[in-house]
Amino acid sequence: MKPIFRLPGIAPLLLLLSLIVLGALIVMPLGVVFQQAFAKGLDAYLTPLREPDALAAIRLTLLVAAIAVPLNAIFGLAAAWAVARFEFRGKTALLALIDLPFSISPVVSGLVWVLLFGAQGIFGELLLDHGIKIIFATTGLVLATIIVTLPFVARELIPLMQDQGSDEEAAALTLGAGGFTTFFKITLPNVKWALLYGVLLCNARAMGEFGAVSVVSGHIRGLTDTLPLHIEVLYNDYDFVGAFAVATLLASLGLFTLVVKTGLEWRFAGELAASRRH
Amino acid sequence: MPLEIKSISKAFGRYPALKDVSLTAVDGEFLALLGPSGSGKTTLLRILAGLETPDAGEVNFNGEDFLSLPVRRRGVGMVFQHYALFRHMTVEQNIAFGLTVRPRASRPSREAITERVRELLDLMQLEGLGKRYPSQLSGGQRQRVALARALAIEPRMLLLDEPFGALDAQVRRELRRWLRQVHDKAGVTTVFVTHDQEEALDLADRVAVLKDGQLVQIGEPAKVYENPANGFVFDFLGAACSLPGVVEGGRLTVADWITAAPEGAPQGPIQVFFRPNEVAFSPADGEGVAATVVVAGVRGAGGKVECVVGEQLLELQAQGQDLPAFLTRGAEIRIRPTRYKLFAAPTSA
Numbered sequence: 001m002k003p004i005f006r007l008p009g010i011a012p013l014l015l016l017l018s019l020i021v022l023g024a025l026i027v028m029p030l031g032v033v034f035q036q037a038f039a040k041g042l043d044a045y046l047t048p049l050r051e052p053d054a055l056a057a058i059r060l061t062l063l064v065a066a067i068a069v070p071l072n073a074i075f076g077l078a079a080a081w082a083v084a085r086f087e088f089r090g091k092t093a094l095l096a097l098i099d100l101p102f103s104i105s106p107v108v109s110g111l112v113w114v115l116l117f118g119a120q121g122i123f124g125e126l127l128l129d130h131g132i133k134i135i136f137a138t139t140g141l142v143l144a145t146i147i148v149t150l151p152f153v154a155r156e157l158i159p160l161m162q163d164q165g166s167d168e169e170a171a172a173l174t175l176g177a178g179g180f181t182t183f184f185k186i187t188l189p190n191v192k193w194a195l196l197y198g199v200l201l202c203n204a205r206a207m208g209e210f211g212a213v214s215v216v217s218g219h220i221r222g223l224t225d226t227l228p229l230h231i232e233v234l235y236n237d238y239d240f241v242g243a244f245a246v247a248t249l250l251a252s253l254g255l256f257t258l259v260v261k262t263g264l265e266w267r268f269a270g271e272l273a274a275s276r277r278h
Numbered sequence: 279m280p281l282e283i284k285s286i287s288k289a290f291g292r293y294p295a296l297k298d299v300s301l302t303a304v305d306g307e308f309l310a311l312l313g314p315s316g317s318g319k320t321t322l323l324r325i326l327a328g329l330e331t332p333d334a335g336e337v338n339f340n341g342e343d344f345l346s347l348p349v350r351r352r353g354v355g356m357v358f359q360h361y362a363l364f365r366h367m368t369v370e371q372n373i374a375f376g377l378t379v380r381p382r383a384s385r386p387s388r389e390a391i392t393e394r395v396r397e398l399l400d401l402m403q404l405e406g407l408g409k410r411y412p413s414q415l416s417g418g419q420r421q422r423v424a425l426a427r428a429l430a431i432e433p434r435m436l437l438l439d440e441p442f443g444a445l446d447a448q449v450r451r452e453l454r455r456w457l458r459q460v461h462d463k464a465g466v467t468t469v470f471v472t473h474d475q476e477e478a479l480d481l482a483d484r485v486a487v488l489k490d491g492q493l494v495q496i497g498e499p500a501k502v503y504e505n506p507a508n509g510f511v512f513d514f515l516g517a518a519c520s521l522p523g524v525v526e527g528g529r530l531t532v533a534d535w536i537t538a539a540p541e542g543a544p545q546g547p548i549q550v551f552f553r554p555n556e557v558a559f560s561p562a563d564g565e566g567v568a569a570t571v572v573v574a575g576v577r578g579a580g581g582k583v584e585c586v587v588g589e590q591l592l593e594l595q596a597q598g599q600d601l602p603a604f605l606t607r608g609a610e611i612r613i614r615p616t617r618y619k620l621f622a623a624p625t626s627a
Contacts, residue, residue, distance in 0.1 A: 181379050
């Protein structure tokens with residue numbers, strides 16, 4: 001980037017200011033997480049991670065992400081394909097709907113499921129009669145997570161697929177390829193890095209989501225507590241080492257996502273919508 | 279007739295792209311669809327490829343109902359305007375694609391595919407570029423890869439959408455000759471879409487001129503050029519000037535110039551169309567339409583004369599390196615088209 005105007009000393013000053021803010025607000029707290037986690041030594045760090053409740057929370061978080069992320073990847077691909085390839089009524093409305101989870105509070109995204117499927121909800125009695133449990137159960141967690149992470153894959157793919165156009169797919173068809181062959185040999189390879197990028201962001205959010213799952217979870221220890229909820233529980237119990245130890249897992253996931261994300265952006269800058277928007 | 283297009287109509291929403299278009303092509307013919315943007319020529323090509331479905335009409339190819347065949351069974355080789363090369367595949371993989379996706383029963387052996395790709399690389403003068411990716415090629419090279427990929431499936435018909443649209447003038451002329459040679463060698467019926475009249479006239483066996491979704495004229499290039507069906511075709515096929523006039527009682531009147539009307543001329547209000555280089559200039563006492571010179575000078579190979587007739591500005595060309603002495607700025611002169619065409623004046627105007 002070229003400076004529009006030059007004032008002596010202004011650039012280093014701004015840089016210093018940014019570093020101080022970033023350091024104070026992001027690096028230092030992140031450091032504290034690890035410092036607190038290891039405050040009483042390695043054993044004290046590992047103990048809360050070996051607890052059955054913690055293991056259950058890890059398993060549950062992985063399970064929820066393992067269901068929500070692939071579903072959102074499929075939805076994202078389908079929605080992006082529809083938006084990028086076809087003209088239809090209500091396209092703008094669909095785009096706005098896809099963006100909606102970004103703009104509403106996650107708490108609301110969780111609450112809607114309670115209103116629909118909770119004991120006092122619209123379908124509450126019906127579900128109760130059939131012995132189906134959605135709220136305060138894994139299903140509810142998955143639903144809440146899907147809503148919150150819905151836009152990530154679609155938002156990443158739509159601009160790329162619109163940009164690429166459908167000519168390559170049309171060319172494959174004229175050359176004799178069927179629909180499936182065209183999808184797996186042309187469409188998918190053309191968006192694979194953007195898809196991976198979207199999935200990565202979606203996964204990070206799915207595993208770290210707090211607000212929406214907090215509403216539908218019911219906080220049943222060892223049953224419906226995901227990692228972020230488990231951390232809160234530990235923290236509220238004044239188990240700081242435990243809370244921070246479990247928090248290092250989430251923080252590490254975040255750092256890992258950041259590294260892969262940066263790697264992808266560096267390598268495939270041209271294909272990623274997110275890096276082009278910046 | 280191998281290719282018969284009958285009364286094809288197609289609308290996108292309320293916008294009609296094609297209105298009752300019928301035309302035919304003989305075996306091995308090189309047919310150009312020529313028209314300005316929005317004339318429906320690309321839509322027609324995409325209908326032939328099967329990428330669009332017409333609202334009405336028929337397409338027969340070698341007696342077969344083409345419209346009932348899905349895209350992949352039509353066996354057409356299509357070259358897209360922006361080539362549409364598979365960006366994640368090498369040149370070789372691009373060319374081989376149509377063969378490798380065939381069902382196992384009709385798929386050639388790996389060796390046969392490699393051999394076919396090598397032949398096409400040779401034919402397209404792409405030797406040594408087989409391992410490259412499309413992004414590593416120049417525009418002209420990409421164009422040839424796209425053509426090689428289309429030819430690899432031994433298509434029954436070749437469809438080219440503005441094949442030279444994205445290339446610069448120099449490369450364009452070279453590839454034009456070469457495309458004609460490839461067509462003659464392959465002997466396959468080719469339909470190509472262009473908005474460049476020079477390209478169409480130079481390359482095609484026959485030219486079909488389209489305007490606003492309708493077929494205006496079809497014929498051999500020389501015939502269409504010499505006998506345009508109307509003012510639009512005349513104007514579209516090359517630089518053109520036109521002046522309003524009247525034909526009455528065997529006489530043609532253009533402003534203050536009166537001359538014998540040619541045989542078979544339309545009666546009543548007409549437009550006189552002529553090429554800017556087919557004009558005779560004379561001093562004010564000569565024959566022709568009175569005009570005032572605005573600009574006169576020698577530009578490159580010939581002279582450029584701009585003059586005003588009534589309120590209309592005409593850009594004309596004078597032959598030779600030296601302009602006659604009377605052609606000076608502000609001079610009153612007379613101009614007489616040496617060759618012209620008369621078309622009935624548009625009624626709505």
